[in-house]
Amino acid sequence: MTEIVSIATRPGRSATSEMVRRLPEFLMIWVPLLLSAAHLISFSIWTIWISFTPSTLIPVSGWVGLHNYNSVLASRNWQIAFDNLLLFGIAFVLLSLTTGLLLAILLDQRIRGENVLRTIFLYPLAVSFVVTGTVWSWLLNPGIGIEKLAHDLGWTSFHFDWLVNRDMAIWTIVIAAIWQSSGFAMALFLAGLRSVDSDIIKAAQIDGAGPIRTYWRVILPTLWPITVTVIVVQLQFAISAFDLVRALTNGGPGIATQLPALVVYDLMFQRSQLGRGAAAAVLMLLILLAVLLPYAAWRYVRQRRAAHA
Amino acid sequence: MPITTTRRRLLAGSAAALALPAFARAEGAVKPRLTAISQWSAGSDGAAITALGKKFEEKGGIWQHSPVPGFTTDMMNKLRAQIIAGDPPACSQLKGPEIAAWSKIAPTVDLDAVVAAAGYEKVVAPDLAKLHKPAGKWIALPLQIYSTNMLFLSKRGMDKAKADKVPVTWADFNELAEKMKSAGMAYPIANGGTRADDGQKFEASLAGISPTAYRAACMNLDKKALEGPEMKAAFAQTRKISDWCDPNVGVQPYATNLKRFVDGDMGMLIMGGWAQGVLKNAGFKFDDYVITPGPSDNSKPVFLLNADAFIFWQRKEADLQAGQMLMAQLVMDPAIQTMYSQITGSIPVRTDVDLTGEGWSDGQRTTAAALKNAMGNNQAVLSLAHNMAQENGLTAAIIDVITEYVKNKTIKPDEAVSRLAEAVEGAR
Numbered sequence: 001m002t003e004i005v006s007i008a009t010r011p012g013r014s015a016t017s018e019m020v021r022r023l024p025e026f027l028m029i030w031v032p033l034l035l036s037a038a039h040l041i042s043f044s045i046w047t048i049w050i051s052f053t054p055s056t057l058i059p060v061s062g063w064v065g066l067h068n069y070n071s072v073l074a075s076r077n078w079q080i081a082f083d084n085l086l087l088f089g090i091a092f093v094l095l096s097l098t099t100g101l102l103l104a105i106l107l108d109q110r111i112r113g114e115n116v117l118r119t120i121f122l123y124p125l126a127v128s129f130v131v132t133g134t135v136w137s138w139l140l141n142p143g144i145g146i147e148k149l150a151h152d153l154g155w156t157s158f159h160f161d162w163l164v165n166r167d168m169a170i171w172t173i174v175i176a177a178i179w180q181s182s183g184f185a186m187a188l189f190l191a192g193l194r195s196v197d198s199d200i201i202k203a204a205q206i207d208g209a210g211p212i213r214t215y216w217r218v219i220l221p222t223l224w225p226i227t228v229t230v231i232v233v234q235l236q237f238a239i240s241a242f243d244l245v246r247a248l249t250n251g252g253p254g255i256a257t258q259l260p261a262l263v264v265y266d267l268m269f270q271r272s273q274l275g276r277g278a279a280a281a282v283l284m285l286l287i288l289l290a291v292l293l294p295y296a297a298w299r300y301v302r303q304r305r306a307a308h309a
Numbered sequence: 310m311p312i313t314t315t316r317r318r319l320l321a322g323s324a325a326a327l328a329l330p331a332f333a334r335a336e337g338a339v340k341p342r343l344t345a346i347s348q349w350s351a352g353s354d355g356a357a358i359t360a361l362g363k364k365f366e367e368k369g370g371i372w373q374h375s376p377v378p379g380f381t382t383d384m385m386n387k388l389r390a391q392i393i394a395g396d397p398p399a400c401s402q403l404k405g406p407e408i409a410a411w412s413k414i415a416p417t418v419d420l421d422a423v424v425a426a427a428g429y430e431k432v433v434a435p436d437l438a439k440l441h442k443p444a445g446k447w448i449a450l451p452l453q454i455y456s457t458n459m460l461f462l463s464k465r466g467m468d469k470a471k472a473d474k475v476p477v478t479w480a481d482f483n484e485l486a487e488k489m490k491s492a493g494m495a496y497p498i499a500n501g502g503t504r505a506d507d508g509q510k511f512e513a514s515l516a517g518i519s520p521t522a523y524r525a526a527c528m529n530l531d532k533k534a535l536e537g538p539e540m541k542a543a544f545a546q547t548r549k550i551s552d553w554c555d556p557n558v559g560v561q562p563y564a565t566n567l568k569r570f571v572d573g574d575m576g577m578l579i580m581g582g583w584a585q586g587v588l589k590n591a592g593f594k595f596d597d598y599v600i601t602p603g604p605s606d607n608s609k610p611v612f613l614l615n616a617d618a619f620i621f622w623q624r625k626e627a628d629l630q631a632g633q634m635l636m637a638q639l640v641m642d643p644a645i646q647t648m649y650s651q652i653t654g655s656i657p658v659r660t661d662v663d664l665t666g667e668g669w670s671d672g673q674r675t676t677a678a679a680l681k682n683a684m685g686n687n688q689a690v691l692s693l694a695h696n697m698a699q700e701n702g703l704t705a706a707i708i709d710v711i712t713e714y715v716k717n718k719t720i721k722p723d724e725a726v727s728r729l730a731e732a733v734e735g736a737r
Contacts, residue, residue, distance in 0.1 A: 143558065
């Protein structure tokens with residue numbers, strides 16, 4: 001920026017040539033931004049409109065008021081999906097956060113082979129959710145996976161049937177999701193840990209703080225902004241989770257592991273009830289906004305404070 | 310099948326092609342072309358439709374089939390997109406009441422003349438025919454039939470249980486399952502745990518207990534029948550079946566169990582005739598198992614109809630119109646239906662096809678005989694689990710209740726009955 005400003009204020013340059021010179025910047029930033037914003041906004045508005053119409057197989061005009069919303073909210077599928085989302089969202093975010101932080105702290109001990117370990121922990125992120133779901137569905141299947149392995153090794157009383165147990169099946173999704181994405185949290189936390197000013201750490205050590213105390217009182221508080229970022233990123237994944245669940249349990253056993261995105265897909269494309277599907281999609285958007293708006297507000301306040309300081 | 314008939318039909322087809330717009334005639338006869346979409350891309354289904362395409366080409370047509378592999382819904386999404394874009398395929402796979410629903414969103418081809426010329430209506434089950442002429446005119450043509458409630462018995466499983474009597478009623482079935490269990494089979498029933506599988510367990514139970522109650526409840530959604538005593542009995546029977554299934558199978562399909570079934574570690578499977586094609590593809594022999602009609606308490610076979618069909622969408626292009634007529638003739642042709650069913654393991658839609666000859670299995674002969682018998686006794690009903698009885702939205706709402714009941718053993722049959730009635734009310 002400073003360079004641009006200095007060039008712009010240099011005397012002897014016409015305004016036109018300056019505009020031509022900056023044209024690529026505008027094209028590169030504004031065109032994609034406007035296009036994606038137009039996409040996002042127009043399709044969102046369109047979905048909201050559809051959610052108030054009696055559309056079934058194809059979109060039709062007409063007005064049914066809140067009928068679609070009422071029937072989605074009253075359906076068992078949605079109620080189960082919403083309860084599951086609460087459980088899955090909270091458990092997944094907390095556990096992947098703590099796992100990621102723990103891994104980052106352990107890796108931060110200047111150990112040998114850090115690069116190898118970091119790659120191993122980050123690697124699951126490179127695997128698609130469908131692959132993760134399928135692999136875990138085999139591992140967790142009592143007939144062919146971990147339980148069978150334990151039985152074959154002689155531990156016959158071993159019992160691990162969460163995948164086919166409708167009360168526990170939602171936890172298998174939590175397990176697979178943590179395996180997939182705690183590496184992401186780890187990478188962010190590790191970057192945060194490395195960027196802590198070493199002078200502060202040295203000062204703490206001179207003051208006589210032990211390693212645990214140093215982490216707890218000095219280093220971790222500086223990770224707060226990263227924590228919030230991780231929480232928001234993971235939460236929006238949790239809310240829109242689809243492929244992982246589809247491959248791992250497909251909403252089953254029965255309808256025990258339904259999640260909102262599955263309900264939307266199911267209504268729109270399997271039941272051919274576009275109106276209700278759109279209503280469910282709008283409800284999902286509202287849940288997302290409930291997470292993202294406070295985050296945006298928090299960032300805004302922080303930036304203002306930083307600017308004032 | 311007399312080959313002359315085919316030739317005559319071919320002539321009629323070319324005559325129809327000739328009676329097309331002037332520009333086409335100026336260039337001589339237009340070459341029939343067919344754009345088709347279906348989900349059949351692989352396995353016996355893929356092989357069958359490829360063979361049909363070959364026949365189409367042999368008759369001088371241009372075959373443009375775009376399979377959309379995966380779920381039926383993926384294929385329907387493509388169909389939806391093409392219809393909205395104003396460019397529907399000349400013909401597409403579609404079945405059951407969805408034919409009526411989809412025919413309201415785009416114009417279809419009136420097939421009455423070509424169906425009448427082939428004398429097709431006389432040889433199709435009436436309930437089935439009705440689905441393909443929703444507004445009184447034929448707009449779609451059924452291609453092959455499966456029964457969703459055939460009972461597969463493992464020969465080795467029967468030997469292990471020292472049983473030689475094929476079960477006829479649900480009481481026989483339950484007795485045999487117990488016998489197999491005491492003979493050391495931990496899980497005598499080889500069914501899987503998909504939504505459709507759970508739906509089949511229930512529909513086989515209800516239709517076997519009372520086809521009349523099935524027709525009233527599942528096909529006509531009669532409120533009294535939905536809350537009737539047969540429903541409760543059917544849920545109780547469904548629970549028995551699912552208790553005999555391997556719980557570790559979870560939501561996997563029945564195919565996971567086929568080896569155990571053939572080896573005699575599992576004894577029985579309630580499945581559609583397509584399982585025969587799957588068994589054959591997996592390398593098992595016809596002697597490994599016996600196919601018999603699903604249990605029926607009045608001892609007469611009950612046939613839960615599942616039929617694949619093609620719907621024909623209106624197109625302006627002369628070559629596509631000619632292609633549609635040629636395709637319609639082929640689909641109704643007994644020789645083509647024979648070829649198709651012999652590849653997939655289904656039975657022909659035409660009830661006048663002779664299955665005694667080579668190329669048919671005992672299972673297919675039993676199925677065809679069961680259909681004839683069931684039609685005579687008014688016991689041929691439309692399958693709910695395979696989207697033949699209701700539109701997809703209603704079907705899904707009903708299957709939700711059934712699959713939850715199967716997986717959650719704390720739900721009592723009484724409770725399931727009232728939940729199902731509520732779900733029907735809510736989805737309407």
